[in-house]
Amino acid sequence: MIVLKDILYKVAIESVKGSTAVDIKKIHFDSRLISAQDVFVAIKGETADGHAFIEAAVANGANVVVCEELPSEVIPEVSYIQVKDCREALAVMASNYYDNPSANLKLIGVTGTNGKTTVTSLLYQMFKTLGYKVGLISTVVIKVDDKDYPTKLTTPDSLTINSYLKEMNEVGVEFCFMEVSSHGIAQHRTLGLNFEGGVFTNLSQDHLDYHKTFAKYRDVKKRFFDQLSKKGFALTNVDDKNGNYMLQNTKAKTFGYGVKNLTDYKVKILEKSFSGLKLNINGTEVWSRFIGDFNAYNLLAVYAVADLLEVKDIENLQNLSQLKPVEGRYQHHMSSTGIHVIVDYAHTPDALQNVLQTTNDIRSRSEELITVVGCGGDRDTTKRPLMGKIAGNLSTKVILTSDNPRTEDPDSIIKDIEKGVEPQDVSKTLSITSRQQAIKTACILAQQRDIILIAGKGHETYQEINGIRSDFDDLKIVKELLDQLNK
Incomplete structure (x- = not known):
């Protein structure tokens, strides 16, 4: 059994x-998971405030409540720990609870x-x-040596991180990477968490629906x-204009890497093709x-x-x-008919520009480059016309x-993207709501040696529409469609 005071070490109470x-x-920070002698942490989320579920958590057996605001009615048998920020408290408590595994x-x-x-996986x-x-x-x-676990978030909650x-x-x-x-x-x-080191890759527009401004992001x-x-x-990454900014106040030993500037770790791109990259490191x-300049950085x-x-x-x-x-990261497939297919997770303007420029650098210009792209719903709308x-x-x-x-009308998302297409490019642009039909159309349009780029979802094996995956x-779909068309 664990004593409460032991997990409160270094918590700002x-x-x-x-x-x-x-x-x-x-x-737990979900009152529905609480049972006897559990700690309930009242997290203020974007859609719900955990403080509204304190009573339910206590009814389910919580003997400790961590909160930013004390409830009007305090139960004598329950310990209430008031903190300034419950998310901060949860992170510190999670590390203590699991014996500071990092x-x-x-x-x-x-x-x-x-x-x-790409960097962590490699x-x-x-x-x-x-x-x-x-x-x-x-x-x-998430991998624990050879054992795989599914994940939904890029960075899980602090309890999940520490448990793994x-x-x-x-x-x-x-x-661990x-x-x-x-x-x-x-x-x-x-x-x-006790980090041995940190790596900054690059910075471009993303998640402004959450952070509101690029400066805050x-x-x-x-x-x-x-x-x-x-x-x-x-x-x-010293070639990124925000690279050195990241290091301004760090106490850690600092190092740089890049293609364009003199730094600790330097790479020159000697050759590039759909077969890979020849580099001088x-x-x-x-x-x-690997294919593409961005992968030289990775x-x-x-x-x-x-x-x-x-x-x-x-x-x-x-x-x-x-x-x-x-x-799902610049994943290249050559069809039996000689059509190049690239599937990439590019879902930001910068990532899309990188994969398209990389492809244009490699192709001889006699081939068509057919791009299938959309934007996710319930996310940053300002990037859509840029894409x-x-x-x-x-x-x-x-x-x-x-x-x-997600919960948005797909046609309205596509209209937002269309607003950014410049007049000279309108004639070569189609809008097809069904992603499968859009991919099929690309396959029909493509001839031998042409390139189909399917951007935005990469490794994902689902599509989410109105909360249903x-x-x-x-x-898989593009391979099947090209095979069918080849019969």
Whole structure:
């Protein structure tokens, strides 16, 4: 049994009503999960306030309530811990509850708009190849060494993070690579974790529905580096205009990586094709299976982190050349009819521009570049016309369609995207609400050697419409359609 006072260590407490010497079983922030002797943390969310469920939590058996505002009626048998911020308190309590598991392994956090999944997944892949037991917390999957768990959030809540880190401790994981989202930082999900190092990939417009302004979004990312300890390292992309800004107040040792500027870790792109990239990293040539300039940055970040974690250079470069591309990240498929298909998660203007520019750099211009793209519903609306403009400018044909409309009308989302398509690009742009029909149209339009780019969903194997998730895998569908058309 755990005593309440032990999990309150380092929590900023404003007042206590009741005893802190009581035994507790579990911590929850969902009153429906509470049972006898559990702690209920009243989180103020975007759609609901946990304070409204204190009474229900106590009725379900909670003997401790952590809250920002004390309820009007206090039950004598219940301990009430008043704090300034329940999310901060939850993060610290979660670490204490699971015996601070992040201190028992080397935890590396990767943040930025694009590249988080690729960098963390490749680091996991590399360190597994090197023979270590490794953990991964990413948008796509959570891995405890060889065991996989599904995930819905880029950065899970602090209880979930610490429970998986504890499991990693139990099986002897030495390194864990973790995506750190702006939502995760803003909501203190990573507070109290002991990071060995942090990586900044890049910054472009995203999540303004949540953060409201780009400056706030940028400063939330910076907060992650501000919180790193002097024992850790902070690695930044110096080619990004916000790269050095991230390091201004960090206590960690600082390092840079880039293509354009002189820095600690430098890469030159020597050759690029649909087969891969030939790179020169810090003076040594290496071939990789990855496509595109943005992947040169991702690979360099992986190399730099491995170097900072004291992997020998020859092992580092050898393993870098063996890394396999991440599912749904510039995933290339060649059909039996000679049509190139690229499936990518690009769901921001910057990411879409990167994948289109990469494709244009490789193609000879005699091929058509047919882009199928949409935008997610209930998310930042200001990026929609930007996506339309970029797709129109950099493609030979564009099909605007549904992504995950969620609770929004897909046709109204498409109209928002259409507003950004410039007059000279309107004639090459189609709008087809059904994503499957849009992909089918692209397949019908494509001839041998043409390129179909399907952007926005990448690794996702579902489409969400009005709260219902249905099976939908872009790569699987396009393969099936091309096979049918070839018969």
